[in-house]
Amino acid sequence: MTLLAASEILSPLRDGWFLQNAWLAPLIPTIGFVLIILFGKRLPKKGSEVGVLSIFASLVLASGAAWQWIQRVGDAGEERFVSPVIRTWTWWQSGGMEFTIGQHVDGLTVVVLFVVAFISTLVQVYSLEYLRGDRRYTHFFAALTLFSAGMLAMVIAEDMILFLLGWEIMGLCSFMLIGHWWEDGANSRAALKAFFTVRTGDVGLLVGISVLFFAANEWTTSNLGLSGFSIRGLSAWALSGEPNSTVILVAAVALFIAAIGKSGQFPLHTWLPDAMAGPTPVSSLLHSSTMVVAGVFLVARLYPVFFTGLDILGPSSNLIMIVAAITIVIAAALAFVQTDIKRVLAYSTVSQLGYMMLGLGAGAWLPAVFHIFTHAFFKACLFLSAGSISHSASHHSFDMKKDMGGLRKHMPITFAAWTVSTLALCGVFPFSGFFSKDEIIDNVGGNGYTFFMVVGLGGAFLTAAYMTRATYLTFFGEPRGAAAGEHGDDHGSHDSHAGPHESGILITAPIAILAVLAIFSGLFNATPFGESWEYMKKWTEPRAVVVVESHSGGPGEAFLVPTAESGYGDSPCGTETPKSGVCYAPQLNHAKFKWSKALLSLAIVFVGIAISWLLSAALYGRRDPRLVGLTQRNAVARAGYRLLTNKYYLDHLYERGVVSTIAGPFARGAYWFNQRVLDGVLHGVARVSRTVANVVYRDIDQRLVDGAVNASADATKAVGTSVQPIQSGRVGHYGALLFATAAVAALVFVILNT
Amino acid sequence: MQMIRDNNWVLSVGTFLPMLGVIALLVTPKANEAAIKMVALLTSVATVIIGIFTLVNFDFDQAGAMQFVAQTDWIPVIKSTYFIGVDGISLPLYLLSMVVTLLVVIYSLDHIPSPGNPKAFFILMLILQTGMAGTFIAQDLILFFVFFELVLLPMYFMIGVWGGEQRQYASLKFFLYTMFGSALMLVAFLAIFFKTGAESFAIPYLVENGGGIAKNVQVWIFAGMFIGFAVKVPMFPFHTWLPDAHTQAPTQGSVILAAILLKLGTYGFVRIAIPTLPDAAIEWAPWIGGLAVVGIIYGAFGCLAQTDMKRLIAFSSVAHMGFVMLGISTLTSFGVNAAVFGMVAHGLITGMLFFIAGSVKERYHTLEIAKLGGMLTQVPRLGWILGLCSMASLGLPGLAGFWGEFPAILSAYNPADGLNVSVYRTYMVIAALGTVFAAAYLLWLYQRTAFGTPKGHDHHDVHDVTTYEWVAWLPLLVAIVAFGVVPNLLFGVIDPAVQETLRAFGG
C-alpha cells in the first residue's frame, strides 16, 4: 500500500470504503498465510507476528465495515430495505455463462465478520504465550491464520462457490490444527475423524448447491441478472413463489445435512469432542466463532431457501427443529459424565448450537444470530480459561477430577472470567447469554411450538447443572493431583514455578476482554429494556419488504438499488407471491418480552445451579480421602452458603434418585449410544466398506475382470502352443510344407477349373 | 469451423522438434552421459519455448476456432492429409504434454532408473513427446491414429526395461490391451470414412457429415471408438492394465502415463467420437455416465483396499477419470468444460503424486504404506507437498482438482436434451458420495504415511527434497494452486472451443 494523503484517508470513511472493501478481510489473512509458510521460520518471531498483524488488519476492516453498515442502516431509515453492498468480479466461465466471485455485505455478514475477526485476534494473541516453544509454532500460526481466512471468506461470500471454498478451507485447517501434535496416533485419528465426518455432510452441500443452481439459474438470470449461485439471487428466488416445492425441499434438506456435519448436530456430532485433541486455542476458535458456527451460518444465510423448503413457521414441526431439539438434550446430558473439562465445553457447544438451530427452525432468525454473537464471546472465554488452567495450574492436564480443584485462590482472573462466562452460558440475568437464549426460547414458544419451548427450558436446566458441576470440580473443593503440586510427569519443565499460579498477561488479557464482553454483549439486543435497545434487530435483520430492482452501477459491479418499497409491518414476503418486485427475507414475528416468562426460565436455571451445586459438593467433596468420616458436615461447611438443611436427604436423593436415574443410566446410556451405536455405525460402515472393497478388489477385479483379460491371453497362447510343432526350424521341412501346399493348391485349382 | 492459418509452421516444429533431439542423441556416444542429458534437456527446453510461442500467438478471442492450421497432402491414395491445428481444447493439453516432458527430463537428470542407459531412456521419452503432442494437434483421423499408436511403443519399452519386478507382465498387458482397443478404433475410423462417402479423414469434414449416417450404424461405429478410447482412459471395466502398468513403470513413466497418456482417451471422446457421431453419443451417453460413476466408487474401493502407495494412486486415477467421463457423458458444455479442466487438473495432480511416490521409493526403498510413517518429521517438505497434492486430489476448493470435480457433479444434474434426467441425477448423488470416499482414502494414506513417527529406517539416505526435484515440481505445484484460484485461466480458453464442439447438441 502506498501512503495516503490525509484527505484520502478521510474519504473512505465518508463513502463506505470499508463496506466496499470488506473483501480484503479474508484476503489479508490469506496473504498472511502464504507469507508465514514461505518466510515464517526466518522471521524473528517465527511468523507469529505476521499472523497476528494480518488478522488484526481484518479486525480493523471488519470493525470499519460494521460501523459503516450501522450508518447505512441509519441513513435508510426505519422502514426501507437496506440493500447489501455487493461487488463481484468474473471468476470462471462455462457454457457461455460467466460466474463471479464477490462480496455480499449485509447485517448478518458484518456481525459474524466482526465476531470472527475479533475472536481470532484474541486467540492468536493468546497462542503467542500458550504455544511458546512448540515444535511447530510457525505451522500452527499459518494454519490458524488460514483457518480464520476461510471463515471470513465464507461469511463474506456473494456466491455459493466462494462459500464452499471457505467452508472446505476451514475443514482442511481443522484437520491440520486438530492433528497439530500428529506424532500421537490418537490426535491424527481425531483429525481424520473430524475432516471425514464433516466431509460426509459436505455431500449435502455439493448436491444442494447443484440443485439450487439449476433450479434457480434461469429465474435469477432473467429477473435479477445474477447467476444461480448468487446468495442474493437464491434468496429472492426462494421467496418468489417460483420454486417447485419438491426441488426446494430436496435442496434445503441436502444443505441442512451439510450444516449437521459442520455444526455438530445430532447425529453427526461425534467428531466434536474428539476434536479436543488439538491445542486449546484451536478448540476455542473452532467452537466459538468459526467452523461449527458455519453450519448455523449456512442456514441463516440462505434462510429463505430453508424457510420455503422446510416450511418454517408452518403448522407442524420441521426437520431443523427436531434435529436441534434432540441435539440440545443429548449433548447436555453427555456433558455430565465427562471428566475432561474441554469435553464438557465441547458438549456444551453442541448443545448451544442446537439452540441456534432451534431458533432458526422455529422462525426466530434474529435471536439465533444474536446467540451466535453472544455465544462466541463466552464460549471462547471458557475455552481459553480452560487452557489457562492447563497451562499454568494442572501441568497440561484437562482432567477435572484428577488434576484440578480449589483453583479459585491461585487463579483469580481466570476464575472470575470463567464464572462470568458460565453465568452467561447458563443464561443468568444480566449476563449476555440470558438475552439471546431467552429470546430463542421465547420466540419458539411465541411461534406456537410449545413442545420445543419446553425442550429449550429443559436444556437450560441441564446447562446450568453441568456447568455448575464443572465449575465446582475445577475451582472449588480441595486441590487434587497436579493442581495440588504433584508432578505426575515431567511436563511442567517449561515453567519454573512449582504449583498452580495465574497465567501471564498474554493469556489473561484476552480472557479478561472476553469476560467483559460475556457480561455486556447481551445489551446489543436487550429486549427487556424496551425496543430502543434492540440494536441488533435494527442492524442485522433484513427487512421483509417487496423490492423493485433496477440495475445500476459501473461495469463489474452490480449494484441493486431499491426504488420502491411496500410497508414493513404487513409484508407479504414469505407468505404469498410478491407482485411487481422481489423479497429477500421472509416476514418473521417477534415475541413480546414478558418478565413473567423470563422469570420462569431464570427460576429453572437457578434451580439447576442450586441442585447441581449441592450434589457436586456432596459427591465430590465426600470422595476426598482426607475427609472420610467427616465428609458430610465438612462438605456442607465448604459448600457454604446455600442449603444447610436436608443435606442428608439430598445426598440420598442424589445417589439413589437423581444421579442413578438421570446422570447414571440416562447420560451414560446416551454416551454409550454415542460411542457404541453412532460411532459403531461409523466404524461398521468403514469396516464393511473395507470388506466390500477387499472382496471387490480381490474377487471381482483380480479374479473376474482381470481373469477375463488373462483368459483371453491364455486362449491365444494355447492356440499358439498347439500349432507350435510345425515351426521345426528346419529349412527342409519348411520347403516340403511349401511345396505340399502349392501342390494341394494347384490340385484345387485344376479341379475347380475343370 | 473457422480456421486461422497464421504462423502455421509453429505446430509442426513444436511437435517434431523432439525428433531432432532423438537424431542428435543417436549420434551422441553412449558413454558421454553429460552430453546426452544436455541434449535431452536442450531439446525439451526448446520445445517448451516453441510451446510458449504458440501460447503467446494464440488468439484467445477466437479460442473456439482452429488456429495455426496447416494442411497438405500426405497419403493421397487414401485421401489422408497432414492436417493439424489447435483450438481451446487442444491447447492446454498440447502445452501440458510439453511441460510435463520437460519436467520429467529435469527429474531424470538426477534419477535415471535402474538399469541405467540414459541414452535409450531419453530417446524413448522424446519419441513419446512427439506422439503425445501430435495426438492433440492432429485433425485427420489417420494422422491421429499414427500419433496415438506412436505413443505405445516407447511406453512399452519404458515399462518393460526400466520397470519394477513384474515389468514384463505389466508392459505386455499395457501394450496388448491398448492395441486391442486401437484395432477396434481403427475399424471405426474406416467405417466412418466409408459411410461419409470415402471423401476425407479430416475431422472437421467428418463433423459436418457424420451426423448424416443412419443412427443404428452410428451406434456401431461409436462402439468401436468407445472401446478404443475407453481402454485408454481407462474406464471401468477396461481399467485393469492401469494399476499394473503404473505400479511397475519407472517414476517418469508413471508421471507421463498419468499426466498425458490417459488424456488421449478422454480427448478422443471430446474431439472425435462425440462431435462426429452425435446421435450415437446420445444413445451411448447414459452407459458411459453409468460406467463413469461405477468407476468413481469402484476406484475408491480399490484405493481403500491397497497396501501399496503407488498402486493406490493408480487406482485413484480410475476414480478421477470417472469424474471426467461423467462430465463428458452429460454432453453439455458445462460438463465437457469440467471434463477438460479435470483432464488438466488430474494431469498436474496425479503426475505430481507419482513424482512423490517415486521419491518416497528412492528414499525408503519401499512403498508399503504399513512400512511408511512420520514423513513429516523426517522429510517435512516432501510430507507437506504430499499433503498439498492429496488435498488437491480430493477436490479441495481453491486447488485445481475442485474445478474438474465439482462442475462435473453439477453438470450431471442437468444433462443435454434427450438424456434421462433422473438417471443423471442419481449419477450426481453417487458421484458426490465419491468425493467422500476420495477424502477417505487420501487422508487415510496421508495419516499413515506422513503422520506418526518414522518406522525404523536407516536414516542416512533419507533426505528432503533435492534441487532437481524442486525444479521439476515447482511448476506443477504453482499450476495446481494458480488454476485453483483463477480457474478462468483455463475455462476462458476451453469454453469457446467446447461450445463450438458441441454445436450438434445445441450447446
Place this chain on the structure above:
Amino acid sequence: MLTSQFLLLGAILFCIGVYGVIARKNAVLVLMSIELILNSVNINLLAFALRNGSADGHTFALYIIAVAAAEVGVGLAMVLLIYRNRRSIGLDELSEMRG
C-alpha cells in the same frame, strides 16, 4: 512346336529342384536346387512366350534371372557367415528358429 518338350524339361528340372530342397542337407546344394526351380520356371515362361509370340515371358524371365542372382548373392553370403560362425553348413544343425 516343341512346347511340350520344353515343358517336360521344365517339369523335370522342377522336380529335381524340389527333391534337392527337401532332401539335401547341405545349404549350398539347397541354394543350387532353388536355382534349378527358378530356371525351370524360366524355361516354362520362355516356352509359352515363343508359342504366343509375346515378349512378356522374356521380360519376366529376365526379371527372374536378376532376382535369382541377387538371391544367390545374399544366400551365399548368409551361408558363408553361418559357416564362419559354426564351421558347418549342415542345415539339420540350424534349428534355432524352432517355435
